[in-house]
Amino acid sequence: DAGVIQSPRHEVTEMGQEVTLRCKPISGHDYLFWYRQTMMRGLELLIYFNNNVPIDDSGMPEDRFSAKMPNASFSTLKIQPSEPRDSAVYFCASKLGQGTEAFFGQGTRLTVV
Amino acid sequence: AQSVAQPEDQVNVAEGNPLTVKCTYSVSGNPYLFWYVQYPNRGLQFLLKYITGDNLVKGSYGFEAEFNKSQTSFHLKKPSALVSDSALYFCAVRGPAVLDMRFGAGTRLTVKP
DSSP: OOEEEEEEEEEEEEOOOOEEEEEOOOOOOOEEEEEETTTTTEEEEEEETTTTTEEOTTTTOOTEEEEEEEETEEEEESSOOOOGGOOEEEEEEESSSSSOOOOOOOOOOEEEO | OOEEEOOOEEEEEEEOOOEOOOEEEEEEOOEEEEEEOOOTTSOEEEEEEESSSSSSSEOOOEEEEEEEEETTTTEEEEEOOOGGGGGEEEEEEEEETOSEEEEEEEEEEEOOO
């Protein structure tokens, strides 16, 4: 398996624009997580899914952020409208079952100017 | 609530010397503990985990960690550091009734030749 695949690797956008980040989890994994990494706040859990159902979205910072998982092999994180303070590296991770470790994608570096 | 603390932002060691990266946690119930490593511009890579069993856990690249329930700690260790071990290390915890992980702020390990 190629691991967790995220796209794009880098995204530069202007303030106010919509941004969509994409994630393909490892095949067969039933949990998917979205994290955000910044220097100031470290790694923050934004939302996670189990069997495509959102379980906990309490980490989503604002209504501008939304996440979907239409099927077991694809998830999106959307920011609309984007703001400069959204600039960060966004990671997607997946895992199988409860007692296991999560596998991370290489991240999407988002810059909002 | 679950949380994890990494008290050192930076650890410096000389190549060949033993290294320790500290982690303490707070969780309700028995903890699930993890160590991850992050190299520049990369995602997090799993090193090792403690779920149950032997308190000394061995992982990838010669790393090991010792679970100490009385001190609520899970320090990462390696007997002989390599320059290539230089990276950012994250400790993570989750409780048995919780499905998501919480990460520490990270410790930057620098191994000097």
